[in-house]
Amino acid sequence: MTAQDLPALSIADLQLLLRRREVSPREVIDALRARIEVVDGDIGAYLSLDMDAATNEADKANVDLPLGGIPLAIKDIISVMGQPCTCASKILQGYRATYDATVIRKLRAAGAIPFGKTNLDEFAMGSSTENSALKLTRNPWDLSRVPGGSSGGSAAAVAADAAFGALGTDTGGSIRQPAALSGIVGLKPTYGRVSRFGLVAFASSLDQIGPLTKTVRDAALIMNAIAGHDPQDTTALNEPAPDYAARLGNDLRGVRLGLPKEYLIEGIDPQVRAAMNAAVKQMNSLGAEIVEVSLPTTEYAIAVYYILATAEASANLARFDGVRYGYRAENPKDMLDLYGRTREEGFGPEVKRRIILGTYVLSSGYYDAYYLRAQKVRELIRQDFASAFEKVEALISPTSPVPAFTLGERVADPLQMYLADIFTIAANLAGICGISVPCGFAEVDGQRLPIGLQLLGKALDEARILQIAHAYEQSTDWHKARPPIATAMPKA
Amino acid sequence: MAKPSDLDVTYVARLARINLTEVEAKVFQKQLDDVLQYVEKLGQADISDVEPAAHALPIFNVFREDAPRDWFTAKQALSNAPRKANGLFIVPKVVE
Numbered sequence: 140m141t142a143q144d145l146p147a148l149s150i151a152d153l154q155l156l157l158r159r160r161e162v163s164p165r166e167v168i169d170a171l172r173a174r175i176e177v178v179d180g181d182i183g184a185y186l187s188l189d190m191d192a193a194t195n196e197a198d199k200a201n202v203d204l205p206l207g208g209i210p211l212a213i214k215d216i217i218s219v220m221g222q223p224c225t226c227a228s229k230i231l232q233g234y235r236a237t238y239d240a241t242v243i244r245k246l247r248a249a250g251a252i253p254f255g256k257t258n259l260d261e262f263a264m265g266s267s268t269e270n271s272a273l274k275l276t277r278n279p280w281d282l283s284r285v286p287g288g289s290s291g292g293s294a295a296a297v298a299a300d301a302a303f304g305a306l307g308t309d310t311g312g313s314i315r316q317p318a319a320l321s322g323i324v325g326l327k328p329t330y331g332r333v334s335r336f337g338l339v340a341f342a343s344s345l346d347q348i349g350p351l352t353k354t355v356r357d358a359a360l361i362m363n364a365i366a367g368h369d370p371q372d373t374t375a376l377n378e379p380a381p382d383y384a385a386r387l388g389n390d391l392r393g394v395r396l397g398l399p400k401e402y403l404i405e406g407i408d409p410q411v412r413a414a415m416n417a418a419v420k421q422m423n424s425l426g427a428e429i430v431e432v433s434l435p436t437t438e439y440a441i442a443v444y445y446i447l448a449t450a451e452a453s454a455n456l457a458r459f460d461g462v463r464y465g466y467r468a469e470n471p472k473d474m475l476d477l478y479g480r481t482r483e484e485g486f487g488p489e490v491k492r493r494i495i496l497g498t499y500v501l502s503s504g505y506y507d508a509y510y511l512r513a514q515k516v517r518e519l520i521r522q523d524f525a526s527a528f529e530k531v532e533a534l535i536s537p538t539s540p541v542p543a544f545t546l547g548e549r550v551a552d553p554l555q556m557y558l559a560d561i562f563t564i565a566a567n568l569a570g571i572c573g574i575s576v577p578c579g580f581a582e583v584d585g586q587r588l589p590i591g592l593q594l595l596g597k598a599l600d601e602a603r604i605l606q607i608a609h610a611y612e613q614s615t616d617w618h619k620a621r622p623p624i625a626t627a628m629p630k631a
Numbered sequence: 632m633a634k635p636s637d638l639d640v641t642y643v644a645r646l647a648r649i650n651l652t653e654v655e656a657k658v659f660q661k662q663l664d665d666v667l668q669y670v671e672k673l674g675q676a677d678i679s680d681v682e683p684a685a686h687a688l689p690i691f692n693v694f695r696e697d698a699p700r701d702w703f704t705a706k707q708a709l710s711n712a713p714r715k716a717n718g719l720f721i722v723p724k725v726v727e
Contacts, residue, residue: 237707330688344686373693374686442670453647460648462720464711471723475648483650488659491649496663498647499638509670514683516676521684554665570688598688 145170146300147625150209150357153303157202157209164197164208168254171210175255175301178624183276184286184296185255186215187223193254204250206364211246212302214293215256216263217348218337219243222253226339227271228261230485231465240337241372242306242348242365249364257292257305261487262456263313263341265289266556269546270489277546278321279622281586284543287317293351294321298589300625304352304361308338310345311444312538312563315575318351319538319591322577322620324612325351326358326605327563329598330570331376333362334369342451343374345444345567354618355576355609359383362601381602387609392426394607396594397531401437402562407540414579414590415537422535422611432527432534436520440565441557443520446500446513447568452490453497459485492553517568524569528597533604536562538575538591542583562593572596576608577617589620638663 140156145167148156156162172190179185193210200208213219216226218236220243225231243253260270268276268291276291278284279299286295290307294317297305307314309327318325326349333348340346350361366380398419423429461467461481468484471477486494500509527534539559549556566573578592592611596604612618640660644651651659705718714721 234711237703237710330686331690370695374690376688376690436676439673439676442673445666446670446673457648461713462722463708465713467713473723474725477723478648479645479650482648486649488655491644491651491655492659492662494647494649495640495643495659496666499643499663502643502646505637511683512673512676512678513670515678515681516673518681518684519676519678553662554669557666570686 142166142170146174147621148303149354150206150303150352150360151354153209157207164200164202165194167208168194168197168210168252178299178301181277181282181624182279182295182299182301183274184257184292184299184301185212186225186227186258186273186292188255189222190254193252196252200252201250206246206360207250208252209250209303210252210254212255212257212293212296212305213243213253214259214290214305214307216259216308216339217242217306219253219256222256224256224339225273226262227259227273228485228487228490229272229466230459230481234465238337241334241369243337245365251364257296259292260289261490262339263289263308263310264452264489264493266312266316266559267544267549268292268317269550270487272487275546278543279624280322280588281543284545284588285320287320287539287543289313290351291317294318294323294325297321297323297351297353298622300621304350304357306348307351308346308348309567310342310448311567312560314349314351315538315563315573315591315593316560318575320543320589322589322622323351323353324355324358324574324576324608324618325349326362326574326601327566327572328362328366328601329572331374332572332599332601333365334372334375336369336371340455342448343455344451345448355605355612356384356387358574359387359605376599378599383602383605386602386606388606389610389613390426391422391607391610394427395531396422396427396429396607397432397527397534398429399434399437399527399534399536400431401434402536404540404561407537408542408581410581411537411540411542411590414581415535415592418578418592418611419535421614425610425614430531432530434523434527434565436516436523437565439516440520440568441561443513443516443568444564445496445557446509447517449493449497450501450510451497453494453501456490456494461485489553520565521569524565524571524597532596533607534595536593538562538593542581542588542590566595571598572601572604574604574608576612577620578615579617638667
């Protein structure tokens with residue numbers, strides 16, 4: 140094993156080398172830094188790096204801790220004390236977090252080293268990372284394509300071996316979809332399983348932090364560190380967190396999996412459909428029983444989401460007013476001018492659109508027709524999943540109906556961008572957990588583009604979907620595939 | 632359901648304290664009319680006898696001890712202020 144090969148390792152494999160003292164945390168950080176220098180000019184995954192602090196931490200790291208000496212990338216919407224937290228928005232350029240989010244505190248306690256902040260759609264609003272006001276991130280498999288979003292920087296970094304693992308956030312698919320489009324694993328935990336304290340809020344009843352990793356086992360290892368109760372987040376569930384890595388096995392005998400018939404929509408790319416069918420067959424051969432289930436309210440999920448998520452965003456983003464932190468418009472003549480121009484100049488178009496839509500659906504005369512109605516349909520969606528989970532342990536679908544699309548392809552039509560979230564969005568509305576795991580490739584214009592398989596589990600059943608995803612993953616080679624750029628050599 | 636055309640982007644943007652250029656207002660009006668047209672489909676859902684779901688999971692009345700603890704200082708709280716003086720945030724004059 141040469142230093143150059145280190146960044147390709149999974150967290151679990153790196154952990155072994157560190158514990159056997161075959162490599163030092165310092166060598167790991169140095170190798171990672173070198174890899175980032177080689178690939179990130181092309182990928183654009185990182186918004187900021189704090190390698191000097193990371194090197195100091197590496198020198199003090201206790202490799203016998205659960206994640207001792209493992210560097211992890213953090214989506215730039217989660218507070219890491221002293222580091223920038225831009226949310227990929229001009230309105231937070233120059234801002235530095237004054238405290239650690241609970242997940243960061245927990246990662247540090249487990250020995251991990253948060254060394255850099257990754258790009259995202261501004262305030263996590265988007266599905267391609269193109270809504271970042273600061274940087275363009277490219278898909279490591281094809282640099283002319285998006286990495287997915289909104290956790291696109293985290294996904295691209297992990298896929299390009301420029302991070303061993305990363306944290307992202309998922310409000311309507313923002314961990315699972317970029318994981319799928321970038322060919323890695325992404326887990327959205329149950330709402331409340333992981334504390335949101337220190338996460339800049341987009342839609343508070345939907346947001347959830349989770350891992351993006353090279354393997355299912357790595358996702359379980361990060362969950363072991365971050366899951367659990369937090370008195371500083373009233374929505375963090377006061378339930379003990381199991382050891383997610385301990386239960387991973389290779390057998391699916393006796394497991395019942397459901398195929399929602401409403402998910403077999405037109406508009407699924409034929410290669411995505413074929414990959415999913417092959418994955419279903421594979422799980423069947425591992426012993427799983429496959430049954431058809433029904434989620435009749437599927438057709439309403441996107442509409443409900445774009446009412447509730449924008450309503451919550453309009454309230455949450457009111458705090459960005461140019462008074463206490465972040466950008467302020469120059470020479471304001473009065474307070475209204477200060478607010479109006481600060482927000483005009485500080486927010487990008489998608490954020491403005493969503494604040495306006497959210498303000499509208501909450502406004503007098505429209506609240507009942509939009510917001511209240513959407514809350515009620517949300518309850519129906521939740522009930523649909525509850526009924527499905529009486530029959531099966533997990534639901535299977537593609538993560539995204541299409542592989543990675545080209546940069547710029549969908550920017551002009553927000554509604555079309557929203558419709559691509561069809562398979563991921565309902566899980567957030569129902570509060571359940573979901574995982575995306577690589578299940579094959581599509582050949583598009585001579586390029587191999589990754590395809591992701593989604594497994595949805597009932598609330599607090601992360602251990603179960605990790606177990607199923609792991610058994611499937613270990614029976615395939617998809618997770619071992621690396622994009623061409625991951626083997627790129629330093630430029631001479 | 633309300634007609635999509637009920638949305639007046641310029642008016643709502645003012646409520647949301649976001650100045651918009653005329654061009655932006657026009658583009659957003661079209662894009663958001665499309666989105667509102669799309670969400671009209673919620674009108675077809677049968678929601679009689681359904682209680683609205685404020686949260687996905689039933690969690691109520693979460694309390695913690697009201698105990699003092701260390702937190703960041705006034706200096707840290709002001710560390711990101713665009714304008715500050717004497718330990719205060721500075722804003723344009725509000726009262727004449």
